[in-house]
Amino acid sequence: MVPELGHFALLISLCLAVGISVVPMLGSYVNSTTMMQSGRSMAVGLFVFSLISFLCLVWSFVQSDFSVAYVASNSNSLLPMVYKLTATWGGHEGSLLLWGLTMASWLLAVTLFARSLPAQIHARVIAVMGMTVVGILLFTVVTSNPFERILPGSPAEGSDLNPLLQHWGFIIHPPMLYIGYSGFSVAFAFAITALLSGHLDSAWARWSRPWVNVAWAFLTLGIGLGSWWAYYELGWGFWWGWDPTENNSLIPWLTGTALVHSLAVTEKRGLFKTWTILLAIATYCLVLFGTFITRSGVVNSVHAFANDPERGAFLLMYIVVLAFFSLLLYALKAPNVTSLSAFRISSRETFMLSNNILLTILMATVLLGTIYPMISDGFGWGKVSVGAPYFNFFWVLLTVPILLLMGASSLSQWKQTSSEIYRKYLKWPVVISLIAAVIFPLLYSDGHRIGGAVTIFVVVWIIATTISSLLRQTRNAPSLWAGMRQLKMGYYSMVVAHLGVAVFSLGAGLTSVYSEERNLILMPDGSKELFGYTWSFDGVEEIRGPNYVAQQGHIQVSQDGELLARLEPQKRFYMSGAMVTTEAAVEGNLWRDLYVSLGEATEPQSAGGWVITVYVKPFILWLWMGIVLMSAGGFMALFDKRYRLARASADALAGRKRATTTGKPVQAT
């Protein structure tokens, strides 16, 4: 009964979504307030019914109702309760339902928190968002109904949630990711509305910015959590493997990052308008394209979902329709949008432009590497895979200039920046970064000087230029503290996000350069010296978990006779599906992680010897701290005074009045 209720609620949500995409849009053209306002109540309904539908699926999991096909293939009666709940989004169908719910939540948020928008704009934004929701819900209903029953002959036992997903990182990773993904549908809706209305000024940018920043912050956090989960759960010591599934979340993140910056220029200077629109459209299309890649099975991914050509075909059609109409609209309307103001080469605008170009190229390299196997197969050039060296090469090649420019840009000014400012405020950062880059690799390790030096240079450069910019911003204040209190939240959110990038780069760079990894054969009570640590093995014992049996190794790591860690990596054998997983054991602090995973027993097995992989991963914790900081920066932007709704609405009204009196679309000045 409950699954049918859920299915019914899903169908009602779909109908409501169709209503939202049609009625307010029509209303905005025939100028009917009732029709425009109807979007608001339908948005509430959409959210409520999506939530009911989602909760029905959760309920089916809690009840272990294995007559529901999706529950039967993703749960098991032995599964601990918390994982029964999270199994709801452990497979394809349920994750789509979650996606639909997050889309409905964003739609509701826009109706609630963007009321100060002019009625016509508001109605259109809601309608366009409604259309994106229709796509996702229709996809769910037509190809991936999570409530499908196996009747009669429903299985007595479920085949279990993939054990790799039985980890608490997985509880929050997908929701964060989906909130981020769906958040970019808001940016998309604002972009389409701007094209429809020809209303593309600073006020428009100011309305969209908080939404884009928050979506970006969620996506950042979501990707970070995914990486963190892979590091702890997959047992390979990877934090990023350039797998298609991972790349597909990174691709929209890169255009999203470009969008955040280009929107800033559009708001402050009324420039890059059409480019901003294009980025907003592209980001959402890339989100969908990434979904297509992972869900259709066109590329070989370590964590591909069970794939189905029908789903791929549907998604592809959805993307084509969406991209075709939004680009058509763009082609027709964008030429009317002009940016009048000019800027000099030495200005913040140029920095932002370089940032956008570099990020776009970086996105294109990742995208090309991800889909190249598909292209090559399609043209009959053979079945290939693109290795990590390709991605690493471009990543380093392009991020280093991005990061260097990022540091310098914090001292630039809009329109024009005199070279004197650079001389005065960049002198010390250059000196300090150079000194740090020379000294650190010498002190830290014997090898890999160049990689370490580049990392340290870039990181110290960002931090030093940030401090320098803070000093410049407060130069007229009586004291540093007094000056800092006057600075806007928007400035601090940028500082925090940029420092986050620095902290992330420190972790990512140093851990990539200095990580050590080796397979060891260890006999019980044996020990080996490696990487400056003593690794001693006390053998393996068998232990029982709630739904698995595990072989648990005991490894002690010591240095200079001092015991640093007792590590207990496991090899788990899940009873339900005969799946084996490797649970790494990690002891970490700010400076390094000691990471151990059990490989395999050596022959003869009676001797009790094991191949054990030991890793020393320096500074890896910084990587995740950096991601949290970046994301925090994105959220902080919400609290800038100029996004307060009253202000936005007053400006908007003023803008509209001007527009009606002059009879022309408003140009930003």
Added chain:
Amino acid sequence: MHPVRKQRLIFVLFLVFFAGAAAALFGFALRENIDLFYPPSKIVAGQAPVDKQIRAGGCVLPGSIKRIENSMTKNFIVTDGIANLAVTTDVILPDLFGEGESAVLTGKLNGDGVFVATQVLAKHDETYMPPEVADNLNTADHVKTCKGLDYGT
């Protein structure tokens, strides 16, 4: 020149320069870093390059996994139902690796016709199989998993 036009020109030149440099690098990096896939039958027939990084894959022949005592070395055989390819590796076999399951290997073919794998990927599931393995299996079209393969005992 009108300042706006001049600016536009600089912008376009900037774009062309970056795009050109990027395109050149793309080609270079892709050529260096792609690994071609060969099914066992082609490798055994001598159609794959020796001592160059390639990928291979197929079904792991039941009963073929041999672990060398007190070492990390494992030998096994993968097959596409037409030919058998001998594989040796020192890497830890993934949890999902098993006899009668599909595996994708990255490594080099040595002079003796043995594939030395430096990466072994395995993924098994009722419905999923790496597409390159599936497309090269010598099975009837509707049973594209290792279970549908005739190992010739």
